[in-house]
Amino acid sequence: MRNNALKIIVPNLKPHHLDPRSCQGSNSVGGIVLDQFASMVNHSCDSNTFWINEGEALRFRAAKDISAGSELSMSYTDTTRDYKTRQEAYISQFNFTCSCEICQKGDDGPTGKLRDKILQIENLDKSALDFRGNFFDKTIQDMTKAGFGLGAYGMNLMHHGLLQLQINQKDYKKILRTCLVLYFGVERLSIPPVPADARLDTLFRVFQINGLAKQNAKSFRGTDSHVPALAEKLHLNFYELYVRMLEKWIGGDTTVTKFAKKSFDEFLKMKNAEEGDNKWQYASLAKKNKGARKEFVANVNELLVWAGLEKLGEKEIL
Numbered sequence: 641m642r643n644n645a646l647k648i649i650v651p652n653l654k655p656h657h658l659d660p661r662s663c664q665g666s667n668s669v670g671g672i673v674l675d676q677f678a679s680m681v682n683h684s685c686d687s688n689t690f691w692i693n694e695g696e697a698l699r700f701r702a703a704k705d706i707s708a709g710s711e712l713s714m715s716y717t718d719t720t721r722d723y724k725t726r727q728e729a730y731i732s733q734f735n736f737t738c739s740c741e742i743c744q745k746g747d748d749g750p751t752g753k754l755r756d757k758i759l760q761i762e763n764l765d766k767s768a769l770d771f772r773g774n775f776f777d778k779t780i781q782d783m784t785k786a787g788f789g790l791g792a793y794g795m796n797l798m799h800h801g802l803l804q805l806q807i808n809q810k811d812y813k814k815i816l817r818t819c820l821v822l823y824f825g826v827e828r829l830s831i832p833p834v835p836a837d838a839r840l841d842t843l844f845r846v847f848q849i850n851g852l853a854k855q856n857a858k859s860f861r862g863t864d865s866h867v868p869a870l871a872e873k874l875h876l877n878f879y880e881l882y883v884r885m886l887e888k889w890i891g892g893d894t895t896v897t898k899f900a901k902k903s904f905d906e907f908l909k910m911k912n913a914e915e916g917d918n919k920w921q922y923a924s925l926a927k928k929n930k931g932a933r934k935e936f937v938a939n940v941n942e943l944l945v946w947a948g949l950e951k952l953g954e955k956e957i958l
Contacts, residue, residue: 646673649692651837651896654844655903666837666844673698684713684740685726685832694894701890703836713740719832721762722755722793723747742832749793754782758794761801776802790821791829799826803845812849812856813864816871819846820947824940828956836889843882850875867946870939876911877936879904880925881958925958933958 648670806814823842827834853871923932941951
């Protein structure tokens with residue numbers, strides 16, 4: 641019975657505050673549920689569905705495009721962990737060895753002392769890790785020197801630990817750079833894929849820190865002096881992108897999506913009031929607004945280059 645139980649995943653409401661320290665997760669766990677359909681869905685580390693709860697309803701949603709006749713799958717455990725840890729969990733908890741396409745490739749992540757460094761903090765509370773100094777930076781550098789890209793196991797954990805450290809230190813330039821690297825680099829490239837709710841959390845932080853960059857312009861000096869104005873220009877776009885991604889993830893009829901849309905509209909009204917008689921008008925990222933989308937992609941790419949990333953196309957950004 642325990643193996644067939646699903647956690648009740650309840651999406652959280654997120655107000656439009658701009659303090660990155662107060663960014664709660666996209667979900668909360670509200671207990672467990674037993675469901676006949678869910679118990680028949682097999683596991684994959686690259687699952688094509690996920691589940692959420694909306695009121696008393698258990699909903700399965702597509703995590704990617706699913707061809708007609710394809711088998712539905714879901715992830716039984718935390719797939720952001722490394723190959724060896726995942727396989728040990730499947731054997732001990734469910735009595736099977738995963739043979740999905742990702743696991744068929746075997747263990748291609750860090751090994752030896754480098755893996756030990758990652759495992760050293762994997763189960764710790766990252767909010768309590770600010771005493772470790774340059775631990776995260778050093779581990780990221782060591783992984784890069786060893787030939788591991790941004791999508792390799794450990795990069796996500798190390799960058800999130802680094803981000804928490806920078807947030808505690810209120811280093812806004814580094815926070816912005818790390819948020820961009822996480823969302824447009826690490827999480828986009830990670831295999832197995834980072835869950836959509838985790839990506840939404842990062843995107844919301846991108847919105848938050850872009851809105852704070854201008855009032856913390858002292859953090860950006862010299863060749864970085866242009867960044868605050870660019871970030872300020874983009875922060876509403878990132879908020880809209882968050883709302884659009886949220887709707888795509890859990891649906892437009894959910895309480896959380898409706899709340900997010902209302903919060904975004906209120907934020908726009910507040911921005912309009914601040915602008916006063918300047919006749920400022922927000923250009924949305926709707927598909928019909930090709931000019932606004934093109935400008936947004938160009939501005940994001942300018943930020944990505946500043947953050948040390950390669951430029952991306954419209955499909956990868958939007």
